[in-house]
Amino acid sequence: MGDLFAHLAHGFTVALSVQNILLCFVGCLLGTLIGVLPGIGPIATIAILLPMTFGFPPESALIMVAGIYYGAQYGSSTTAILMSIPGEASSTVTCLDGHEMAKRGRAGTALGIAAIGSFFAGTVATVFVAALAIPLTSVALSFGPAEYFSLMLMGLVFAAALARGSMFHALISIMVGVLLSTVGPDLMTAQLRMTFGVPQLADGFNFAILGMGLFGIGEILRNLEQSTSREVLKSTIGRLLPGREDLRRSFWPMVRGTALGGSLGILPGNGAVLGAFASYTIEKKVARNPKEFGYGAIEGVAGPESANNAGAQTSFIPLLTLGLPPNSVMAIMIGAMTIHGIVPGPQVINSNPELFWGLIASMWIGNLMLLVINLPMISIWVKLLTVPYRLLFPAIILFCCIGVYSLSGSTVDVLILAAFGLIGYTMWKFGFEPAPLLLGVVLGSRMEEALRQALIISRGDFSTFVTRPISAVLLTVTVFLILIVALPEIRKRREKIFVEEED
Amino acid sequence: MTDAIRIRAPKRFYAGLVLIGICLFVFWANHGMTLGTPRMMGPAMFPRILAVMIGISGAVLVLLSLNFDGEKLERFSIRGPFFVTLSIIAFSLTIRSMGMAVAGMLALTLSGFATPEARPREVLIFAAVMTVLSILLFHYFLGMSVKILDIPGTGIEF
Numbered sequence: 037m038g039d040l041f042a043h044l045a046h047g048f049t050v051a052l053s054v055q056n057i058l059l060c061f062v063g064c065l066l067g068t069l070i071g072v073l074p075g076i077g078p079i080a081t082i083a084i085l086l087p088m089t090f091g092f093p094p095e096s097a098l099i100m101v102a103g104i105y106y107g108a109q110y111g112s113s114t115t116a117i118l119m120s121i122p123g124e125a126s127s128t129v130t131c132l133d134g135h136e137m138a139k140r141g142r143a144g145t146a147l148g149i150a151a152i153g154s155f156f157a158g159t160v161a162t163v164f165v166a167a168l169a170i171p172l173t174s175v176a177l178s179f180g181p182a183e184y185f186s187l188m189l190m191g192l193v194f195a196a197a198l199a200r201g202s203m204f205h206a207l208i209s210i211m212v213g214v215l216l217s218t219v220g221p222d223l224m225t226a227q228l229r230m231t232f233g234v235p236q237l238a239d240g241f242n243f244a245i246l247g248m249g250l251f252g253i254g255e256i257l258r259n260l261e262q263s264t265s266r267e268v269l270k271s272t273i274g275r276l277l278p279g280r281e282d283l284r285r286s287f288w289p290m291v292r293g294t295a296l297g298g299s300l301g302i303l304p305g306n307g308a309v310l311g312a313f314a315s316y317t318i319e320k321k322v323a324r325n326p327k328e329f330g331y332g333a334i335e336g337v338a339g340p341e342s343a344n345n346a347g348a349q350t351s352f353i354p355l356l357t358l359g360l361p362p363n364s365v366m367a368i369m370i371g372a373m374t375i376h377g378i379v380p381g382p383q384v385i386n387s388n389p390e391l392f393w394g395l396i397a398s399m400w401i402g403n404l405m406l407l408v409i410n411l412p413m414i415s416i417w418v419k420l421l422t423v424p425y426r427l428l429f430p431a432i433i434l435f436c437c438i439g440v441y442s443l444s445g446s447t448v449d450v451l452i453l454a455a456f457g458l459i460g461y462t463m464w465k466f467g468f469e470p471a472p473l474l475l476g477v478v479l480g481s482r483m484e485e486a487l488r489q490a491l492i493i494s495r496g497d498f499s500t501f502v503t504r505p506i507s508a509v510l511l512t513v514t515v516f517l518i519l520i521v522a523l524p525e526i527r528k529r530r531e532k533i534f535v536e537e538e539d
Numbered sequence: 540m541t542d543a544i545r546i547r548a549p550k551r552f553y554a555g556l557v558l559i560g561i562c563l564f565v566f567w568a569n570h571g572m573t574l575g576t577p578r579m580m581g582p583a584m585f586p587r588i589l590a591v592m593i594g595i596s597g598a599v600l601v602l603l604s605l606n607f608d609g610e611k612l613e614r615f616s617i618r619g620p621f622f623v624t625l626s627i628i629a630f631s632l633t634i635r636s637m638g639m640a641v642a643g644m645l646a647l648t649l650s651g652f653a654t655p656e657a658r659p660r661e662v663l664i665f666a667a668v669m670t671v672l673s674i675l676l677f678h679y680f681l682g683m684s685v686k687i688l689d690i691p692g693t694g695i696e697f
Contacts, residue, residue: 088681208558208596215565215589222582229582230568253623260619260654426657430650431669433623437630437646438639438673442683450631454624461620465613466554484585496578 044166047393051401056099059092060398063100064405067107072114072417073428077124079471080255081108082368083247084432087439094376095391099398101372105365106402109348110154110410113341114417117146126312126344133329133336140332144274147414149286149334150341151407152278157294157342158403161349164298165356166396169385172357176382179358181489182500186510188483191360192475193514197521198309199472204522206472209463213476214483216241223485236448243371243478245440247364249453250470252436254460256429273418276411282334289319289339297343301350303362311343349399356392357382360479364471367478375443548609551600558597565590622653638686639678643670 050056066088070081085104089097109124116127117134130150137146179187196206219230220240231237278286296318297311319339320329329336352369354362359381361367373380378388385392410417440453460470494500502508546552565586575581603609626649634642647669651662677683688695 091681204596204599208593211589211593211596212558212561215561215586215593218586218589225573225582227572227582229572229586230565232568253627256653257619257623260623261616424656426651426654427661427665429653430626430647430662430666433626433650434630434643434646434669434673437627437634437642438677438683438685441631441634441685442677445635445684447631447635450627450634454627454631457627458620458624462615465615466557467550467610468554487585488580491577491580496576498577 039170040163040167043170043393044163044397046389047166047395047397050095050390050394051099051397055092056096056394056398057401059089059096059100060103060401061405061409063089063103064107064402064409067104067109068111068114068406068410068413068417069107069420071108071111072420073111073423076255076428076432077251078105078108078112079124079247079364079368080251080432081111082365083244083252084435084439086244086248086368086372087442089372090375090442094373094378094388095394097376098369098372098391098395099402101369102395102398103402103405105348105369106158106345106399106406107409109345110151110406111417113150113154113344114147114410114414115421117150117337118143118418118421126309126340126347129312129316129340130337130344132316133331133333136330136332137334137337141274142332144276144414145278145282145334146337147273148276148411149278149282149338151410152283153286153290153293153338153342154345155403155407156290157297157344157346158349158406159400160294161298161301161346162396162400162403165350165353165399166393168302168353169357169392169396172353173382173385176358179506180504181486181493182504182507183510185483185486185490186501186507186514187358188360188479188486190510190514190517191354191362192472192479193517194303195363195472195475197517199469201467201469203518205468209468209470209472210476213473213478214480215476216246216473217477217480218484220481223481223488234448236446236452240481241452241477242443242449243367243474244375244443245449245453246456246477247368247371247474248436248440249456250460250463250474251364252432253453253457254464254470256432257457257461258464259425259429273414276414278334285334286338289315289335290342292318293339293342293344294346297346298350300343301347301362302353309347309363311347312340315339315343345403352395352399355380356384356395359384359482361475364474367474370478544605546604547607548604550604550610550612552604553612555597555600555602555604558593558600560597562590562594562597565593618655619653623650626650626653634685637690638688639674640670640688641690643673 066085067081070076070084071078082101082104089100112122112124112127113130116122116130117138120131120135122128122131134146137143192210196203196210199206219237221228228238293315296315300311316336316339319335320326323329323335351362351366354360355366355369361370370380378384436453437450440449443449463470490500501511569583569586572583573581574583626646629649630642630646633645644666647666648662651657651666674687678685678687
């Protein structure tokens with residue numbers, strides 16, 4: 037325990053330098069600013085703002101990116117409450133009761149309790165992350181290539197199972213992503229693969245460009261096609277600070293939400309998404325007055341928002357300890373780390389302790405800032421919601437272009453950005469999500485490396501993956517997961533056939 | 540089910556075809572590379588395994604689309620993707636030679652017309668304002684090393 041606080045204290049001395057506090061603040065502010073713009077989710081926000089952080093030293097840059105992430109998440113809760121437009125999957129739940137509260141003139145209280153719940157969850161989760169970091173890192177260090185491969189496989193299958201839409205489609209997206217990761221030099225012979233003589237591809241695709249293309253540009257192309265009518269809340273915001281009664285009703289939902297979101301967030305797949313849904317379901321079950329849910333129950337905002345934020349925080353655990361990003365936001369974080377020359381993984385805690393503990397400490401500071409920035413500035417965010425999309429998207433395109441160009445001053449990279457924008461749009465048309473693809477790209481080359489190393493060690497014997505106990509357990513979980521998700525889908529399809537045949 | 544083969548789920552069918560295409564493309568792009576053995580995998584092994592898996596998935600989608608009803612493939616819109624892509628290409632062609640003033644102006648103006656709601660005067664005014672703002676932000680505030688304006692042949696250069 038003493039160690040834990042010593043480490044956290046060390047982290048705070050890093051995070052509390054004037055420059056880092058300022059960057060965390062600017063990050064939160066910009067993150068909220070972009071995240072609150074309708075139609076721009078957290079992933080797109082980070083992708084757009086990422087280039088601004090390149091000029092700073094690694095720990096400052098990551099602290100700023102983390103700040104952007106928290107800000108963007110809070111921004112998407114704001115649009116969920118005020119306009120019933122969720123910026124990301126996990127704030128879909130907030131729309132239900134948050135927007136109902138807003139319609140009843142209690143928008144301020146909903147936003148207030150969302151901020152307070154997030155802060156509470158963030159505080160608990162920060163300590164949790166710090167406490168789990170060292171034991172998990174030592175577990176990770178005992179992993180060989182076979183275990184790593186199975187773990188990544190499990191993570192990808194989890195992510196596919198939790199993705200929107202069909203699991204089969206998500207798995208295909210992931211495979212295409214992994215395939216894209218093989219573009220560039222071969223890991224052992226350095227022979228160039230599928231680069232077609234384009235020198236900019238000699239190092240493979242850059243995640244940051246891919247992310248900006250698929251999410252930044254791709255989302256714009258999607259939005260341009262959908263109707264642009266957006267209803268901004270007409271009624272007043274009302275008082276921000278929740279009253280004593282509201283706080284009393286929200287306390288236990290916040291605690292339960294934090295526990296749920298925090299523990300699901302550690303899963304190597306995108307577990308954090310489940311947190312908000314699980315929390316809403318439980319609150320509805322235990323509520324004294326379940327009929328209020330769907331009509332502006334404050335518990336339905338406090339619980340899921342806490343779960344959301346706790347999950348956002350603990351999803352850093354697989355990234356920091358194993359070097360495996362559990363979702364596409366963390367995939368972009370890896371992009372940010374590699375740009376600064378840091379290879380994410382269990383060695384970071386020893387090789388870059390400032391970065392590691394500084395980042396953890398900045399989580400808490402970031403949460404505090406959200407509370408401080410957002411509550412007083414809500415009226416400004418509300419005004420932003422009224423900016424028409426026809427003005428927004430050209431500016432986003434320009435920012436993406438400048439961002440990509442600033443990476444390495446390459447104009448070919450800018451063209452790759454355009455290509456991935458079109459790829460993202462085409463995928464959407466065919467019913468595929470881009471998020472699993474990005475995850476596949478990030479994990480792909482490390483999976484190949486682990487696979488090849490494991491097979492060299494086992495002299496080409498594939499049974500190494502099932503005879504090593506940890507790897508066998510991970511693979512069993514993976515198979516079970518596929519069965520659990522796939523069986524109902526197949527059964528549904530068979531039922532459909534029977535129905536058709538009866539006709 | 541006795542009639543001739545019919546595409547019952549166009550969206551799935553074409554997605555499957557694209558995937559099979561990707562598979563064939565990878566085989567073509569990697570020809571001549573060492574495949575290796577499981578014990579010592581060569582550079583072509585991993586991409587090819589994936590290509591086969593993607594190709595099989597594509598075939599499954601095609602088969603499903605022939606046997607079960609599914610969604611139609613929605614029309615691809617032309618205007619949005621056309622102007623957005625054009626604006627990014629214009630940016631990439633002009634940023635190095637002519638600087639941010641030209642590249643930014645072009646990108647903002649062209650992309651502004653990607654929506655049918657575009658109002659020409661508003662697009663131009665907004666593009667000018669945003670170009671100035673982004674030069675201030677990226678060049679002066681963030682210290683990015685990028686030319687502001689350079690029109691070849693006139694000697695104008697910042």
